[in-house]
Amino acid sequence: MKQLIADFKNGLWKENPIIVLVIGMCPTLAVTNTAVNGLAMGLATSFVLISSEIVISLIKKLIPNDVRIPSYILIIATFVTFTDYFLKAFFPDIAASLSLFIPLIVVNCLILGRQEAFASKNPVHRSIADAVGMGLGFTWVLVALSIFRELLGMGSVFGIQLLGSWYQPMIIMILPAGAFISLGILIGVMNVISSREG
Amino acid sequence: MNKNIGKLVMTLTIIGIISALSLAFVYEWTTPYIEKHAAKARESGIFEVVPEAESYEEVTKNGIKFYEGYKSGQRVGVALIEEGPGFQGMIKLMVGANPANGEIYGIKILEHEETPGLGANITTDSYKSNFEGKPFGEYDVIKRETSDPYQVEAIAGATISSEKVTRIVEDAVDKIQNAYGGGN
Amino acid sequence: MEEFTQILLLFFSTVLVNNFILVQFLGICPFLGVSSQVETSFSMGLAVTFVMTLTAAATWLINTFILEALNLPFLQYVSFIIVIASLVQFVEMFIKKTSPVLYKALGIYLPLITTNCAILGLALQIPLNNYGFIASVVFGFAAGVGFTLAIVLMAGLRENLEFGDVPKALRGVPITLIIAGLMAMAFMGFSGMISG
Numbered sequence: 001m002k003q004l005i006a007d008f009k010n011g012l013w014k015e016n017p018i019i020v021l022v023i024g025m026c027p028t029l030a031v032t033n034t035a036v037n038g039l040a041m042g043l044a045t046s047f048v049l050i051s052s053e054i055v056i057s058l059i060k061k062l063i064p065n066d067v068r069i070p071s072y073i074l075i076i077a078t079f080v081t082f083t084d085y086f087l088k089a090f091f092p093d094i095a096a097s098l099s100l101f102i103p104l105i106v107v108n109c110l111i112l113g114r115q116e117a118f119a120s121k122n123p124v125h126r127s128i129a130d131a132v133g134m135g136l137g138f139t140w141v142l143v144a145l146s147i148f149r150e151l152l153g154m155g156s157v158f159g160i161q162l163l164g165s166w167y168q169p170m171i172i173m174i175l176p177a178g179a180f181i182s183l184g185i186l187i188g189v190m191n192v193i194s195s196r197e198g
Numbered sequence: 199m200n201k202n203i204g205k206l207v208m209t210l211t212i213i214g215i216i217s218a219l220s221l222a223f224v225y226e227w228t229t230p231y232i233e234k235h236a237a238k239a240r241e242s243g244i245f246e247v248v249p250e251a252e253s254y255e256e257v258t259k260n261g262i263k264f265y266e267g268y269k270s271g272q273r274v275g276v277a278l279i280e281e282g283p284g285f286q287g288m289i290k291l292m293v294g295a296n297p298a299n300g301e302i303y304g305i306k307i308l309e310h311e312e313t314p315g316l317g318a319n320i321t322t323d324s325y326k327s328n329f330e331g332k333p334f335g336e337y338d339v340i341k342r343e344t345s346d347p348y349q350v351e352a353i354a355g356a357t358i359s360s361e362k363v364t365r366i367v368e369d370a371v372d373k374i375q376n377a378y379g380g381g382n
Numbered sequence: 383m384e385e386f387t388q389i390l391l392l393f394f395s396t397v398l399v400n401n402f403i404l405v406q407f408l409g410i411c412p413f414l415g416v417s418s419q420v421e422t423s424f425s426m427g428l429a430v431t432f433v434m435t436l437t438a439a440a441t442w443l444i445n446t447f448i449l450e451a452l453n454l455p456f457l458q459y460v461s462f463i464i465v466i467a468s469l470v471q472f473v474e475m476f477i478k479k480t481s482p483v484l485y486k487a488l489g490i491y492l493p494l495i496t497t498n499c500a501i502l503g504l505a506l507q508i509p510l511n512n513y514g515f516i517a518s519v520v521f522g523f524a525a526g527v528g529f530t531l532a533i534v535l536m537a538g539l540r541e542n543l544e545f546g547d548v549p550k551a552l553r554g555v556p557i558t559l560i561i562a563g564l565m566a567m568a569f570m571g572f573s574g575m576i577s578g
Contacts, residue, residue, distance in 0.1 A: 064206055074210070085225060085232075100506055109494075
């Protein structure tokens, strides 16, 4: 049990995919323009991560080593397609705002990376813990970044207007340039925090 | 070696088949919902741009789909979906017009990827009101307030988006004119 | 002649106005990971451009003759990623045979092109564009050129930074991101350059 908790907590901070491992960057920069988008992307990615880790951990002995990467990618692409159609059918507005970045979950190095590094070598229950931890770690950074960008860029958070009309929004924040800079500052700040702790 | 390749190919093929089959199933399951959403969006668009209409009929003329709005059996207007390049990506909008008096009722932006806070303001009532009551024709986009029916006031800081939308509206109006007459 | 102008415009708008890295956010992982030296960045850019051009051609063909003809849109992601993975495998073998030095220099980054979101991002835009075959291939090529341009520019800036005094917390990824942000802002100046 202790092992499971450790597996889970790993993804949240110590090996946080975005801040520490620096993978899964594309969606991090592109869909964090509003908090709703950041949260939706985080959850969609987590779903694909958890489902693929479960499947791959279950059938890991059946996949010959030489074709493991193409097999993983095929499985991941299948779950992503499922997620895409599911969102389009039941959450069309979110599907429209995330548009091209849902299919890009297929090449999110986080998902493929965890199959390689963890699911292919560990039992199912541990893979689930790892996937949930990593998924949450990914999601919280996305949400934090998008709250930052939405607040400064539009004065709102999750669509709720927080800053009144006195605030002149920094449009740059919701544009690509603002994304790069915000993430750079965020990681810089995190570096300072971890160097003080360790 | 031969046996090995066989196993590799087999594994991928099996995964491929399971994947394709399950996705075909997901597709069948979700497609009705997706189409329902598209139809709903289209419908609310039609009633928005042809305000008098109480029902509508889809008609094809010159290979183009028009939506004729009816009230008490009388045709009160025509709507058309048109798309074209915006400042960023494509803009899809709906134009509602009355060929009887050659005037535009109004427009509704259906899809766009314009810059939030700038070009995205093409969806605001204040920009859309530019097109309400406009006679069929071509319009100039200018950077100040105007009451000239052949002019469109650009959104501050988003001249290009404003122009792109105007072009698309002109194209739509052309098509309506060709199919239904109206205007000069 | 008219068509040629269109293609030329498409080329420039894809390289500058809709730059895959700095405007569309595709290809960030290699952009951050490989851009520390101009030479490796350029080689990476070349490999990516090659794969992108071929991918554009292949996905156009698959989309037109298989996915649309047989009404199988739900196999899009699966088929595109298989094509990309195979192309990258092919490019890897090709480079290994023709230039072992280059192969060693690119190291792990070569197979990583498969997970480069820029390639899949490119593939996904092909069905949406409604371009013909030639225009799509030009589009793929231009996307690669834009990618190479951004990554080489970044490498040049980072090489110069080696001599600068970067605060400890910002060293590595953070400062690269901030530079990328400034570059993205500069590239914003290109938008609206091509009208209509």
